[in-house]
Amino acid sequence: MIARLRFDNTTIGYGQKPVLHSISLAVLPGEVLGIVGPNGVGKSTLIKAASGILPPLEGRIFINNNDLSRLSPSERARNLAVVPQARQLPEAFTARDVVLMGRTPYLGWLAGESEVDHRIADEVMSKTATAHLADRQVGQLSGGEQQRVLIARALAQTPSVLLLDEPTAHLDLKHQDEVLKLVRELALKEDIAVVITLHDLNLVARFSDRVALLSNGRVRDVGDPAQVLTPDELGEVYGVEIHVSSHPTHGSPLVLS
Amino acid sequence: MEKENPLISAGGHPGQLQGVRSRFLTPWIWAGAGLIIMAVLSAAIGPVAIPPNVIFKILLSRLPFAAIEIDWPSTFNTILYQIRLPHTALIALTGMALGASGAAYQGLFRNPLADPYIIGVASGAGLAAVLTMSIRWPSTTLGLITIPAAAFTGALITVGIVYMLARVGRTTPITTLILAGVAVSTFTSALTSLIMLLSTDELYRAIAWLLGGSALGGWPPVLAALPYLFVGLAVLIFLGRPLNVLQFGDEQALQLGLNVERYKLVIVAASSLVAATAVSFSGIIGFIGLVVPHLVRLLWGPDYRRLIPLATIVGGVVLLASDIVARTILAPRELPVGIVTAVIGAPFFMWLLRRAKQVRFW
Numbered sequence: 130m131i132a133r134l135r136f137d138n139t140t141i142g143y144g145q146k147p148v149l150h151s152i153s154l155a156v157l158p159g160e161v162l163g164i165v166g167p168n169g170v171g172k173s174t175l176i177k178a179a180s181g182i183l184p185p186l187e188g189r190i191f192i193n194n195n196d197l198s199r200l201s202p203s204e205r206a207r208n209l210a211v212v213p214q215a216r217q218l219p220e221a222f223t224a225r226d227v228v229l230m231g232r233t234p235y236l237g238w239l240a241g242e243s244e245v246d247h248r249i250a251d252e253v254m255s256k257t258a259t260a261h262l263a264d265r266q267v268g269q270l271s272g273g274e275q276q277r278v279l280i281a282r283a284l285a286q287t288p289s290v291l292l293l294d295e296p297t298a299h300l301d302l303k304h305q306d307e308v309l310k311l312v313r314e315l316a317l318k319e320d321i322a323v324v325i326t327l328h329d330l331n332l333v334a335r336f337s338d339r340v341a342l343l344s345n346g347r348v349r350d351v352g353d354p355a356q357v358l359t360p361d362e363l364g365e366v367y368g369v370e371i372h373v374s375s376h377p378t379h380g381s382p383l384v385l386s
Numbered sequence: 387m388e389k390e391n392p393l394i395s396a397g398g399h400p401g402q403l404q405g406v407r408s409r410f411l412t413p414w415i416w417a418g419a420g421l422i423i424m425a426v427l428s429a430a431i432g433p434v435a436i437p438p439n440v441i442f443k444i445l446l447s448r449l450p451f452a453a454i455e456i457d458w459p460s461t462f463n464t465i466l467y468q469i470r471l472p473h474t475a476l477i478a479l480t481g482m483a484l485g486a487s488g489a490a491y492q493g494l495f496r497n498p499l500a501d502p503y504i505i506g507v508a509s510g511a512g513l514a515a516v517l518t519m520s521i522r523w524p525s526t527t528l529g530l531i532t533i534p535a536a537a538f539t540g541a542l543i544t545v546g547i548v549y550m551l552a553r554v555g556r557t558t559p560i561t562t563l564i565l566a567g568v569a570v571s572t573f574t575s576a577l578t579s580l581i582m583l584l585s586t587d588e589l590y591r592a593i594a595w596l597l598g599g600s601a602l603g604g605w606p607p608v609l610a611a612l613p614y615l616f617v618g619l620a621v622l623i624f625l626g627r628p629l630n631v632l633q634f635g636d637e638q639a640l641q642l643g644l645n646v647e648r649y650k651l652v653i654v655a656a657s658s659l660v661a662a663t664a665v666s667f668s669g670i671i672g673f674i675g676l677v678v679p680h681l682v683r684l685l686w687g688p689d690y691r692r693l694i695p696l697a698t699i700v701g702g703v704v705l706l707a708s709d710i711v712a713r714t715i716l717a718p719r720e721l722p723v724g725i726v727t728a729v730i731g732a733p734f735f736m737w738l739l740r741r742a743k744q745v746r747f748w
Contacts, residue, residue: 206643
């Protein structure tokens with residue numbers, strides 16, 4: 130199977146200052162890769178590089194075996210979509226307007242949205258349970274609803290890679306659950322490779338297939354959540370004593386400090 | 387009207403098809419009707435009043451097959467064709483240019499207070515125009531065509547400087563944008579005044595021009611403005627969709643596949659061209675570019691695909707109305723229209739600000 134997204138010995142940073150060194154990662158279709166690590170370790174930087182807006186300092190990043198840096202913004206956006214945090218959305222647009230903007234990479238200079246674009250918008254809105262919000266202004270929606278609308282917008286790009294940077298940062302427990310379940314389900318159903326950063330280790334443990342633990346500008350460990358999220362590893366990376374048990378209903382690792 | 391206002395109906399679910407249909411049609415009807423009414427009034431009102439029905443008859447009598455009995459003094463023809471219509475056309479075009487460029491600048495900077503006047507583009511264009519005029523007052527066709535080109539250059543330089551001064555990281559906050567605009571426009575206005583003082587003979591006309599009184603009469607300025615405005619407005623009207631995407635910020639716009647830098651450049655160029663042309667022939671007129679897009683957004687929503695063309699039409703309507711006030715309020719004296727737009731526009735903007743605090747419409 131060809132990796133949807135692959136970092137090939139990539140060094141990422143701002144200006145000439147590297148933040149992450151020689152990153153090698155691959156994400157397969159249908160797989161959710163969780164990125165964890167202490168604050169400031171470069172989780173968001175990794176997402177920025179994967180989205181193509183931060184060119185790597187060294188090495189290359191591949192989307193479906195295409196060198197990311199050689200793709201135009203619209204070619205990139207057809208293959209790869211980013212779900213930003215639901216903050217500072219232009220609030221007077223309707224949810225439907227926002228979702229249709231996901232069709233941007235398919236529309237030329239003068240073209241308006243076609244019936245196909247509208248049909249795709251309808252489909253992704255029903256997949257994300259946002260169809261009933263279509264005519265509401267996004268500023269009037271709850272944080273969880275806004276986040277689902279943004280996921281719908283990303284799906285409207287019909288991407289093969291989906292990147293999410295702290296999608297649950299401003300959500301309460303119920304909406305966190307909803308959003309992550311949706312992402313998990315979409316990855317499987319649509320064969321999308323998902324990369325997600327979350328600072329809540331328990332959410333990562335529950336919703337990722339594999340976890341990459343970042344520490345000191347490097348990928349310290351990648352693998353099954355149960356293998357990576359261990360007291361020893363986490364204790365060393367986060368610098369506190371950590372206990373790991375097992376979630377009573379889901380069986381995923383339960384991390385306590 | 388209340389029902390269709392997306393701000394007021396925001397909480398509910400607007401009716402599906404019926405709502406959509408009327409929402410798409412009514413703004414154009416209102417704005418178009420407003421433009422026609424104001425244009426006719428503008429042509430009718432003056433020291434010699436020409437009744438609107440006579441205006442229609444005069445226009446119709448020009449058509450080859452129209453058999454219309456001539457029951458009006460022949461001086462009406464001259465007044466209408468030589469004085470009123472060119473003036474009305476120039477004012478309408480100026481208003482359209484200001485409305486459209488204001489909307490585009492607001493979208494570009496993602497900043498509700500951007501407008502060619504406030505961000506200093508108008509003064510920058512004005513300085514370049516005055517510089518050109520001081521070399522030779524535009525009595526020739528060549529002069530008429532060079533002035534907008536010079537003003538366009540001035541506008542682009544100014545917008546570049548203001549943008550660099552105002553930018554904080556990746557955003558242009560309201561406060562720094564205004565401060566940069568004030569700094570740059572104070573500087574350019576001072577230079578403009580200096581140049582005008584040095585070229586004494588044309589001083590009065592230049593000052594009148596600068597305050598928004600048209601210093602030139604007849605059709606030549608209208609014809610000179612048309613090609614620039616046609617190009618600039620057409621580009622802006624077609625850029626509605628990219629402007630919508632830009633409202634999510636540069637980063638998201640880029641991730642949505644928009645070639646952000648290229649579109650921004652085209653938007654800056656087109657809106658500066660349009661604003662500079664307005665300044666070249668009608669002087670510096672404030673607040674139209676600020677108030678009109680807000681008014682349109684408030685009435686008909688934030689979608690730039692409709693906002694730009696509607697702000698264009700409504701800009702024409704509002705400036706025609708202001709011009710009628712300017713010509714009649716102290717008749718027979720005529721005020722520069724810039725004074726009227728400032729006197730009406732500034733309090734209106736204060737009201738908008740107050741309202742903005744209650745309903746966040748941006």
